[in-house]
Amino acid sequence: MIGFDGADWKTIWNWANSGKLPNFKRLIDLGAFGPLESTIPPVTPPAWTSMVTGKNPGNHGIYSFARIIKTENGWKKLIYTSRNKKSKELWDYIDRTLVINVPFTYPPRRINGIMVTGMLTPSLDSEFTYPPEFRNELLEQIPDYIIELDWSKYVGKEKEFITHLYKMTKKRIELFWYLFDNKPWRLMFFVFIGPDRIQHILWGTREMEEYWKYLDGFLGEVLEKIDHETLLFIVSDHGFGxxxxxxxxxxxxxxxxxxxxxxxxxxxxxxxxxxxxxxxxxxxxxxxxxxxxxxxxxxxxxxxxxxxxxxxxxxxxxxxxxxxxxxxxxxxxxxxxxxxxxxxxxxxxxxxxxxxxxxxxxxxxxxxxxxxxxxxxxxxxxxxxxxxxxxxxxxxxxxxxxxDHRLYGIFFAYGSGIKRRYKIKNAKIYDIAPTILHIFGLPIPNDMDGRVLIEIFEEDSEFTRKKPKYVNSSYYEKKYEDEKLKKAIQKLKIKGKF
Structure with missing residues (x-):
């Protein structure tokens, strides 16, 4: 899964069909595609969280950038962090997962895989990876890695902004290929924050178009390198205008x-x-x-x-x-x-x-x-x-x-078992998580608000033949406890105490 923060459906559709984004056009010709309805409001924190939890904000608790808390003496305003999420996320169900630069994952937490946090990470000096030791490995491989770019600090400094934007994006691409080639993974969820940043201050400009062409080139490299057993999803959290x-x-x-x-x-x-x-x-x-x-x-x-x-x-x-x-x-x-x-x-x-x-x-x-x-x-x-x-x-x-933000982001799906030239309708951002679980053959917790986008799959594919299975939300809690017990018994056996 590759996320382009702020990728707008109308813009990408028009540019792909006019020849400006040939690799997005390949996805249209060879896969399923369509507008992806964001949360209301279409804002980064609740939108990405809804995508990875399969739930509306009323069930995961993230509504904006800041928590407004009622107190006896008035109000308190605090920034949301990953600790404020009231729901499991995709990487709680799937092992060997790479979670890179997904907004609102800071501070990082234990997962079966690797996590590199994104938006609102304080600095490279903070603990922004899981496992913690991966931070040193990342900075050794990519010493000038950049986590974030605050567009609001570039008033009157647009040229400097463009320079920093490309530097950040190039480092992000280096990390993508390093992980792609060197780490074991079943799910790779990698987000590029750059589109949102440039579109806030240079919407409709030549610079914005050239940046999207640069990203389209990266997408072309991905399409050439993935094998026939790999599925590719391209998504965004909201649109733009x-x-x-x-x-x-x-x-x-x-x-x-x-x-x-x-x-x-x-x-x-x-x-x-x-x-x-x-x-x-x-x-x-x-x-x-x-x-x-x-x-x-x-x-x-x-x-x-x-x-x-x-x-x-x-x-x-x-x-x-x-x-x-x-x-x-x-x-x-x-x-x-x-x-x-x-x-x-x-x-x-x-x-x-x-x-x-x-x-x-x-x-x-x-x-x-x-x-x-x-x-x-x-x-x-x-x-x-x-x-x-x-x-x-x-x-x-x-x-x-x-x-600024609009309601409809992008959705593209490509790979074996995915329909070709199929335009999806009524896809919502919290449909992504249950669809991913279904692809992995995992049961879907019945407290998810989204649905499986079953219509994107070819009729004779394995994804269509198997029906979505729903389970009580406690299913994964019990499964986790059972696995802990098995591991504990195994350790006792090794020590000769069982």
Whole structure:
């Protein structure tokens, strides 16, 4: 399994069929393919976790980047880690597994195989591998290995970003081939984070296209090297698309009296330039002009325009993540929910007179399961072309960031027993885990929310002939305990004590 974080279905489909990505086109001609519906919201932490657990966020407990916890004195905000997952993952069922750079696997944990953590790993100095000793082996083989690239730190430094992006990706490919050739594995789950990073700031550019061609070349090497007994899945956690404007959620909440705006430190000159662009109708060109500005001015515009706010209602907390925003309530207040929904749905872009909010969900509309209590009470999704922030005017031009997440990622399957030129429909991100277990001939825990994508297999294949088997979720716990007992008895036999 190869994951390309942020790979967008429409983009990859169009580029593959236009000849820009010939190896993705090979997958279309020789395998099953289609859009893969992400989680709502389509954000990295819950999406990848749903893929590897087979469950919706309400059953695995990961909703965003940060946990918002209700306390007696207000709210506490903590970053999610792998320890917060409330579910087993694919590598808990399958032995000899290589898990590389999958987001939200830090800190690493014991598996039957090798794990190299990815997103939110503090540094190369941390313990980011299992087994721990593999860290030294990795750094000996690939001394300049790079775990992550934070696109938000490259305001006005796009050329430097591109250099670092390719360096990171080349090192990732070196690790792929080292593991592929030298380590025993039955399942290899390897994620490239680069597509997401470049698409946030260089969406629709020549640089983005060239980077995807580079990845397509790597894919071609994989297709040439795998044997006829190996199945290949290509997946992504969510799609991507262009953004042109931002919505300042802080101002909406301030209007309703839920927070208090302290104002912005934006300079009078910058404010005059932006207002002039708005009044003269040049706002739509401001993002393009922004790209031509000197680096220090770019940074000044972005850093100085943040809205300073304070919470004045202790019963309300919120977070903005661009592709979505979430509101947490200490108690379910129907009045607040109703007022907030009404205000959000009435928001219009003053330049187009179009509404800017696509949907406001209550948590019970999209999540279900044992972890529902910790979910945000409201999930807000902007319309395409907009992103949610906590700075700028109510509706403002997007300066540095010009791309954000969409609902549909990619799914490609290739190999013996897989249908050719078959376009799958209605595939969801939590269908991946049960499908993988079925391929390995393993029973599927009945607490998984996904289904086996049985339609991707040829009618006479072994995967179609054997029907998916479902078992109680305690099945694997008992199996694990039985194996521990067998190993303990074997040790006693060796010592002559049994």
């Amino acid at each position: 262009k953004i042109e404007k931002t919505i300042n959620l802080s101002l909406v909440l301030a209007k309703l009296g839920l927070i208090k705006e302290r104002g912005s430190s934006i300079s009078s000159v910058t404010k005059w330039l932006i207002n002039f662009a708005k009044k003269t109708g040049l706002l739509i060109y401001f993002a393009k002009l922004y790209g031509l500005l000197p680096e220090f001015i770019k940074r000044k515009i972005l850093e100085s325009s943040r809205t300073q706010v304070e919470l004045i209602n202790p019963d309300v907390m919120y977070e903005c993540e661009g592709a979505f925003a979430a509101v947490y309530l200490k108690r379910k207040d129907k009045r607040i929910i109703s007022k907030l929904k009404q205000e959000l749905y009435s928001l219009k872009d003053p330049y187009t007179n179009e509404k800017v909010i696509a949907k406001v969900y209550e948590k019970s509309e999209i999540y279900f399961g044992k972890c529902l209590d910790s979910a945000p009470d409201l999930i807000i999704l902007p319309k395409e072309g907009y992103t949610l922030k906590n700075y700028g005017d109510l509706i403002d031009v997007a300066y540095f960031q010009n791309g």
